[in-house]
Amino acid sequence: MSVPDPRDDRASLPTAVVVGATGGVGRSVVELLRVTHRIWLVGRRSSAGPNRGRGPRAAQYWSLDFEGDLAELAPPSDLGPVDLLVLAAGKWSSGTIAEGTPKEWADVLAVNVIGQIALTQLLLPHLRRAHGRVIALSSTAVDGSPRGRAAYVASKAALDAFLVGLHEEERRHGIQVTTLHAGRIATPMHREVTDAEATGQKVEAMAPDDLARVIVMLAELPSSVHLSELTLRAASFVEEPPA
Numbered sequence: 001m002s003v004p005d006p007r008d009d010r011a012s013l014p015t016a017v018v019v020g021a022t023g024g025v026g027r028s029v030v031e032l033l034r035v036t037h038r039i040w041l042v043g044r045r046s047s048a049g050p051n052r053g054r055g056p057r058a059a060q061y062w063s064l065d066f067e068g069d070l071a072e073l074a075p076p077s078d079l080g081p082v083d084l085l086v087l088a089a090g091k092w093s094s095g096t097i098a099e100g101t102p103k104e105w106a107d108v109l110a111v112n113v114i115g116q117i118a119l120t121q122l123l124l125p126h127l128r129r130a131h132g133r134v135i136a137l138s139s140t141a142v143d144g145s146p147r148g149r150a151a152y153v154a155s156k157a158a159l160d161a162f163l164v165g166l167h168e169e170e171r172r173h174g175i176q177v178t179t180l181h182a183g184r185i186a187t188p189m190h191r192e193v194t195d196a197e198a199t200g201q202k203v204e205a206m207a208p209d210d211l212a213r214v215i216v217m218l219a220e221l222p223s224s225v226h227l228s229e230l231t232l233r234a235a236s237f238v239e240e241p242p243a
């Protein structure tokens, strides 16, 4: 592992790993955290993520495609203790079970479950060293009907079970895990959802920046406080991002 360069002012900052940093939620989280954290962007297009190339506090980039081969997955050699892991990657899927193919199910589970598990497993030694926090995006969809979106709901239910197990097993190592059950958020994914619903009606959605503020607030909770689960729902209409 490389020794931090003392001239690099990121070296003194806590480290945050943000998965899904090119997405609506992830991008907003990075914008808020970049002042206070050294940031690793994780994803298949993370070079397109926010906070790239902005001087000494520019984010670093870990290229990773959850739908690719995860067998050779390894953390960057200069990744030290991880204070915060935000799991905000996700893939939407709609359609009936009769229409869905095994490949479609496999891809959704790869992104929403297996990839996030594999990455978290890999980061456990880094999280343990920092007594870090994991904040993961699940969905209020797990409480509703899976009709027409069974693959997505199944993936989020599986992620929930993983996160509970992670908390129970890793709390003795000082790792805290918070599952965010989010309602609709005005992001590119939400556009896919509303396109699939095709009701033509405007629906309430949270602003991604507001959700990011909650995530940062959770990251700043005192270490003696553990919030295992939080449900957030939209309280007003928000403009969709441009397609």
Ligand SMILES: NC(=O)c1ccc[n+]([C@@H]2O[C@H](COP(=O)([O-])OP(=O)(O)OC[C@H]3O[C@@H](n4cnc5c(N)ncnc54)[C@H](OP(=O)(O)O)[C@@H]3O)[C@@H](O)[C@H]2O)c1
Residues within 6 Å of the ligand: 019, 020, 021, 022, 023, 024, 025, 026, 043, 044, 045, 064, 065, 066, 067, 068, 087, 088, 089, 090, 091, 111, 137, 138, 139, 140, 181, 182, 183, 184, 185, 186, 187, 188, 189, 190
């Ligand atoms: N939007 C909502 O209404 C809503 C509601 C409840 C929960 N959530 C959850 O919130 C989280 C963030 O969603 P969002 O709304 O910000 O979605 P989004 O804008 O569609 O962003 C999804 C993110 O996941 C990444 N991703 C997709 N496939 C990937 C792959 N194969 N490998 C690596 N990364 C991949 C995307 O990267 P690319 O840029 O490369 O595509 C992007 O960064 C997700 O877990 C989602 O399920 C969303």
